[in-house]
Amino acid sequence: MPQPDRRRFLTSAVLGGSAVAGATALGSLAPEAAFAAPPRIDLDPGALDPNFAEGRITAISGSLIKASGSDRTLHRIHVTDGTSIWKLRPTTFDQIKVGDGFYARGVRLPDGSLAADAIWVNIVNLDASIASIESKRLHLDHAGKRVVGHVISGTTAAVYNHAPAVADLTRLQVGKHVKVIGAWRPDTNEVDIATVYAGV
Known part of the structure; x- marks a missing residue:
């Protein structure tokens, strides 16, 4: 328009x-x-x-x-x-x-x-590394601080090597760099993850 x-x-x-x-x-x-x-x-x-x-x-x-x-x-x-x-x-x-x-x-x-x-x-765009992985959470290191990324069923997706987004997060690896777009939970160090971008 x-x-x-x-x-x-x-x-x-x-x-x-x-x-x-x-x-x-x-x-x-x-x-x-x-x-x-x-x-x-x-x-x-x-x-x-x-x-x-x-x-x-x-x-x-x-x-x-x-x-x-x-x-x-x-x-x-x-x-x-x-x-x-x-x-x-x-x-x-x-x-x-x-x-x-x-x-x-x-x-x-x-x-x-x-x-x-x-x-x-509450949108955030984080460059981070994965510190640990749980079934419903990613623990991220971002700018020297720990951020808890919540995996939201039916919403959170992963993009591997610029391929189309998928719901499968099993290819994420501890220690690897990722970019996370999500929604911050105000006044916390927690984020609900929309998309995590990773190279594998």
């Missing part, structure tokens, strides 16, 4: 127009998409993307999220019928809680708030 149409669609959704398509029509909701947005060529090097917000949710009022960014920027984010939400898996607005972390992409409105087309809640 071209940028002007995307802006018109999200603006009308915030202002009360009917939303006829989910945000996935505007781009991928896959968790990898949160980290893979192409650089904006219209921005000066080092400038922040005005159509992106991140931080921790401090309040929810109706369909408006208030949040504090990691740089202490205060964000106001509108969730509409056209906003797609990921929290380990595609989900609904009622699963977002105060205290959750988030990444959001959308379009900036004239009042400075963001009309979100996609929100990734």
Whole structure:
């Protein structure tokens, strides 16, 4: 969808127009998409993307999220019928809680708030090594700290050597490097694993 149409669609959704398509029509909701947005060529090097917000949710009022960014920027984010939400898996607005972390992409409105087309809640992207393996948990070493990765039945998948994702985790090996995308459990060292990428 071209940028002007995307802006018109999200603006009308915030202002009360009917939303006829989910945000996935505007781009991928896959968790990898949160980290893979192409650089904006219209921005000066080092400038922040005005159509992106991140931080921790401090309040929810109706369909408006208030949040504090990691740089202490205060964000106001509108969730509409056209906003797609990921929290380990595609989900609904009622699963977002105060205290959750988030990444959001959308379009900036004239009042400075963001009309979100996609929100990734508690998303993490960890480079780690496997310290030990249990049937439902991976113990990971990440940046000198231990992280417990929970295997979620029906959700957690592994990608070996760039092959398609599979549910079989038996090829993971202690001591090997992995990349883990998942959903952080706020205020803990625990993550629910969406996908673990490994070479074998």
